[in-house]
Amino acid sequence: MEKVRLGKTNLMATKLGWGGIPIQRVDERDAVSVIRAVIEMGVDLLDTARAYTNSEHRIGLALQKINRRVILSTKSLVRTAKIYNEVHESLKQLRVKKINIYHLHGVSSFEEYEKVMAPEGAYEGLIRARDEGLIDHIGITSHNLPVLEKALMEGHFETIMACYSFLEPEAAQKVFPLAKQNDVGVLTMKPFSGGVIEEAGPALRFVLSTPGIVPIPGSETLERASENWKVFARGYTLTEHDKERIENIKKEFHQRFCRRCDYCQPCTEKINIQFIMGLKTIVKRFGGHVQELKWMTDLIERARNCSECGECLPRCPYQLPITEMIKENLAWFDNLRKQ
Numbered sequence: 001m002e003k004v005r006l007g008k009t010n011l012m013a014t015k016l017g018w019g020g021i022p023i024q025r026v027d028e029r030d031a032v033s034v035i036r037a038v039i040e041m042g043v044d045l046l047d048t049a050r051a052y053t054n055s056e057h058r059i060g061l062a063l064q065k066i067n068r069r070v071i072l073s074t075k076s077l078v079r080t081a082k083i084y085n086e087v088h089e090s091l092k093q094l095r096v097k098k099i100n101i102y103h104l105h106g107v108s109s110f111e112e113y114e115k116v117m118a119p120e121g122a123y124e125g126l127i128r129a130r131d132e133g134l135i136d137h138i139g140i141t142s143h144n145l146p147v148l149e150k151a152l153m154e155g156h157f158e159t160i161m162a163c164y165s166f167l168e169p170e171a172a173q174k175v176f177p178l179a180k181q182n183d184v185g186v187l188t189m190k191p192f193s194g195g196v197i198e199e200a201g202p203a204l205r206f207v208l209s210t211p212g213i214v215p216i217p218g219s220e221t222l223e224r225a226s227e228n229w230k231v232f233a234r235g236y237t238l239t240e241h242d243k244e245r246i247e248n249i250k251k252e253f254h255q256r257f258c259r260r261c262d263y264c265q266p267c268t269e270k271i272n273i274q275f276i277m278g279l280k281t282i283v284k285r286f287g288g289h290v291q292e293l294k295w296m297t298d299l300i301e302r303a304r305n306c307s308e309c310g311e312c313l314p315r316c317p318y319q320l321p322i323t324e325m326i327k328e329n330l331a332w333f334d335n336l337r338k339q
């Protein structure tokens with residue numbers, strides 16, 4: 001079973017990790033069984049976040065009566081030193097005395113990066129938590145590759161987390177080599193591009209065959225968890241069939257897949273374009289919780305203000321039909337609510 005050293009943290013993780021978004025969608029008992037099964041299979045890195053509603057809590061429950069060593073990674077969206085209080089909440093939910101890796105979650109722009117790194121910013125809060133022995137290592141996650149490049153060059157972080165799949169392979173060009181050069185551990189999220197790619201085999205073999213990274217596909221059912229593990233355990237060289245499927249899926253999504261790069265911003269109506277472009281997969285991932293999460297419903301309502309001014313369109317490097325997709329996704333969401 002291949003292990004990957006997570007840079008200067010010196011943590012050794014099984015090449016296949018696990019992400020805690022999908023277990024929000026099932027009931028608590030099933031969630032706990034899936035997490036325990038995943039650990040029994042041999043996964044030893046679990047990633048979650050304060051923002052994933054009950055995910056930390058469920059992992060905490062699952063870890064009771066488990067004797068295996070598991071690397072815990074979580075994260076918070078708080079941008080000030082008050083993130084220190086979030087660390088305490090994570091410790092409580094996860095029912096542990098120490099968390100191995102605490103990430104600044106989704107730092108999506110240079111402005112946000114400056115904010116978290118400023119005096120009294122979130123980075124300071126995490127340093128305090130690390131000095132007090134509440135966490136071991138500090139990481140950063142982002143969908144924005146230039147932000148990760150800056151973070152890597154400045155050398156404050158021990159791990160990074162980037163999106164990586166065959167639909168968004170760009171992190172392999174600069175971010176992974178920079179991380180290697182700076183001895184920073186790499187976790188990668190969204191191997192199925194947030195649910196857009198439905199075939200596990202080619203998607204997982206693509207990310208697993210990239211050296212030096214730990215992909216963290218989530219799973220909410222035993223079937224899915226076993227399927228992912230089997231792909232890993234059987235070896236992950238891309239087959240000719242995989243390559244063909246990858247090319248076909250890439251062609252299919254070329255003009256409809258938002259890479260969450262935010263190059264289309266700023267929106268004149270302050271709409272979170274990438275969120276609304278990916279609404280279908282977000283709803284799929286968060287299930288019924290979307291309606292309960294005010295920050296999500298606020299983002300959806302704001303998107304209704306799109307004036308179709310068209311300012312975002314030429315900024316999208318992938319020429320996505322943004323206004324058309326916003327309308328389409330809102331109509332889809334309204335329809336779903338009626339059901």
Ligand code: SF4
Pocket residue numbers: 266267268269270271273305306307308309310311312313322323
């Ligand atoms: S077209 Fe809509 S989404 Fe694009 S900038 Fe204008 S208001 Fe924002």
Ligand code: SF4
Pocket residue numbers: 257258259260261262263264265273274277315316317318319320322
């Ligand atoms: S719409 Fe285009 S520019 Fe905006 S986040 Fe998506 S891929 Fe990037």
